Amino acid sequence: MGPNFRASPWERSLRSAAARLAVVCLLLAGAAARADHDPFARGFDAVPLKATPAQRSGIALEGARAEPAGSFRGALLLDYNRGLLALKLGDEKLGDLLPYRLDAHALFAWQLHRRLELAADVPFTLTQGDGFQLLRDSLNAPDFPGAAGVSRFGFGDVRLQPRAFLLLPEEFPVGVALSAEVRLPTGDGGSFLGERSVLVAPRIAVERAFGPVRVLGNLGMRLRPQHAQYLNLYVGNEVTFGGGAVVNLPDVGRFTDVQAIAEMHLATPAAAPFNFRQADSLKTPWEVLGGVRAHFYGGWGVELNVGRGVTLGSGYGREELRVMFALRYDELFIDSDGDGVPDSRDRCPMEAEDLDGFGDNDGCPDPDNDGDGVTDGEDQCPNSAGAKADGGCGDSDGDGVPDGQDLCPYMVGPKSYDGCPDTDGDEVPDNVDKCPDQSGPPEADGCPIDNPPLVVIESDRIRIKGNILFETGSATIQKQSLKLLDEVAVVLDRNPELGPVLIEGHTDNVGSDTLNLNLSQRRSQSVMDYLVSKGIESHRLRAKGFGESKPIATNATALGRAKNRRVDFRLIKSEIETPARTVPADKKGEGDAGKR
Incomplete structure (x- = not known):
């Protein structure tokens, strides 16, 4: 109908009756799917697919590549979804009961062991739209059961996600990991922010690298001890599938470790997989995501992802638009000198800190704390400057190697080369190099x-x-x-x-x-x-x-x-x-x- 069309009272009554009849049909369809379930119970998260908190993974896909033990990842991720729950009258979409939602996720991951990682997600909904007035207006029934609105904000379900690395890709042609995600019912199920009970989502992750491209695949389940329903939409146990790739790209300016990601995710009811005859009740959510991430300062990085449901119309698990932005920090725990200070924060990554209570946080040894020329091991007052001791041997070329040990006392060279230079850079010092101006083994x-x-x-x-x-x-x-x-x-x-x-x-x-x-x-x-x-x-x-x-x-x-x-x-x-x-x-x- 056109924008200036005004329905008569009789027509409005007819449409109201038709809407009431449609809702009754929805309830009957839901009852057929699960006769023992309350059609107004709600109790499920309207955004079932979550970004992974794990390290070295995709957007929502898990990888099978482990970081060194002690590595850490933290991120603050904003997740915007538009068009979450649709209200339809027959084939006509009347609108969205949840038109939009903006969630914030605090993501953490810690590599406890080379083969074990523990990750967590603490979510909070900053705002979500309430379109349930649309349902009440369509029925002309302000007190219709189950048509109450939702909270504008609140906590979601906290997720704990241990991941065990079964086959490491650097040791086998294909890497394999087992993720055992657990969602705790800390969110408000009545506002579609969380589940009715604990949800367990185990999945197997496989990974194979082809040069700069990492191909990821996931297969798992979402197991709900208490199933959920709203009107005709029934949400129970689901089988989940996922596939995608992470591609390493060249650095761009100050942006390093640049990666592009593309993913596809599919979930279907375990009781009736891909049962399209009951598609109004038993949904098969299908979603695609793509994005890019990079570091811009040390371990600090950013990530931007976009996606949507693969469907003609929006609805549960098939949002109309999804945008995610994350500020993340990754600390790769590589400690080359074994002094407990990771290389990312170690000013002297190849020299062990002496851990004597003086300047121990920079990772550099301080052999002479007070700078008086007497090394701490011989200094009776290591933190109070005294007279400089004369070692009895000078350093003519100032390279730190005393003349008595320097095979080239008047040419600057490192101690590892006995004080001699290496002009051609082939790691053979000039004093023993038969071709000092030509590189050779x-x-x-x-x-x-x-x-x-x-x-x-x-x-x-x-x-x-x-x-x-x-x-x-x-x-x-x-x-x-x-x-x-x-x-x-x-x-x-x-x-x-x-x-x-x-x-x-x-x-x-x-x-x-x-x-x-x-x-x-x-x-x-x-x-x-x-x-x-x-x-x-x-x-x-x-x-x-x-x-x-x-x-x-x-x-x-x-x-x-x-x-x-x-x-x-x-x-x-x-x-x-x-x-x-x-x-x-x-x-x-x-x-x-x-x-x-």
């Missing part, structure tokens, strides 16, 4: 290797003539080593029968055992990730760090330590029929080695 005394091949397949390994070089104290591969890794990728690609290949990370003995083991593991994983990015299937590769436990040369000299800092490619299983295969002479690269 330590097994060639620092001189470049010009005779191909640089990568050779042997019976038990893939041998590289060179070392993989990393940035000091990190797992970042230096650009000069990427060409050598590209040749390794070519060998693996041309020999698909090779593998699995164990990528071994090794260090020298400078630093603690824990530090060296952690660093070698991260470096071997970094090499594996690079080969995967070059198209090598991850199931053909393994990464393991051995720290300083397997030296191939003495650690008493700088050259020997350089040889011990290495990456090896060992064949766990091979079907090689000839003693050696080589890369063609036109495939050459440069060397590498781990750098502390």
Whole structure:
């Protein structure tokens, strides 16, 4: 009808009677679905699909990749939904009983153990629309049972979500995790903010990585000991499905760790899956979500997601529009020096804090608290400055290595190189480097290797003539080593029968055992990730760090330590029929080695 049409009293009475009859039909349909249930009981959350509080996951999808033990995530998420519960007369939609809702979620996740995470969600509805006057007007019955309005705000159901990691994706082709979500009935079910009783939602999460793309899949259930109903809408046990992908994107300005996410979620009644003959009573919610997230300052990041229900009209689990915005903080607990201060807050991540009660929060050791030149171990008054002690040995070049221990007393160099510089940056100090101006591996005394091949397949390994070089104290591969890794990728690609290949990370003995083991593991994983990015299937590769436990040369000299800092490619299983295969002479690269 047009905007200026005025119905006669007789027509209005007829429409009112038709509306009353429609509601009676709704109640009869609900009774047929569940004869023993109160059609006005309510007692279910009008927004059944929630954002996950878990780390390394999607928007609402769970992943199977674990963070290091001690890692933490906190987030404040705003979730806006429009068109939650529709009121229809036959095929005509009269409007929405819940036209909109804005929820705030305080999300937390803590990695208790490498294989166990505990997450939680504390929700609060900031505002929601009340369209129940529409029902009362349609029936011309102000006191109609069950037509009471809803609260404008209030607490929702608190969620607890432990997640156990059964198969880790870095160890198996497919990662598998078990999430056991529990929703406590802390919300107002009469206002559609929560459930009537405890809801248990177990689900299995699987994950597989394809280079920068992580594919996620979830299968689970929502189990309600007490089912809920409103008019003809019946909400009971549901089977849930979900699938999607997380794609790593390049950094954009100050935004780092940029990711794009796309997801699909589907739920259907367990008693009658995909029963479209009773679609008015037994809903099959279907929803799609997409978004982007990034860090902008340290562990601080933002996330924006949008979505809607896959349907022609809005309703339960099929909202007309959904927008989520989150401010999040992620702290990845990597403690390279083992001093209890995570690298993200450690000003000296490769030097352990001395924990003597003086400046212990920055992660840097303070060997001389009072700055008087007498180290704390020899200072009778470590916190009160006294006369500077004369060690009897000067430091001519000022590099911190006393002349009595400095093999290059008039040239600045680090202590790990016995005080000598490394002009060409190949980790072989100039005093023992036969080619100090040309980069080369330590097994060639620092001189470049010009005779191909640089990568050779042997019976038990893939041998590289060179070392993989990393940035000091990190797992970042230096650009000069990427060409050598590209040749390794070519060998693996041309020999698909090779593998699995164990990528071994090794260090020298400078630093603690824990530090060296952690660093070698991260470096071997970094090499594996690079080969995967070059198209090598991850199931053909393994990464393991051995720290300083397997030296191939003495650690008493700088050259020997350089040889011990290495990456090896060992064949766990091979079907090689000839003693050696080589890369063609036109495939050459440069060397590498781990750098502390």
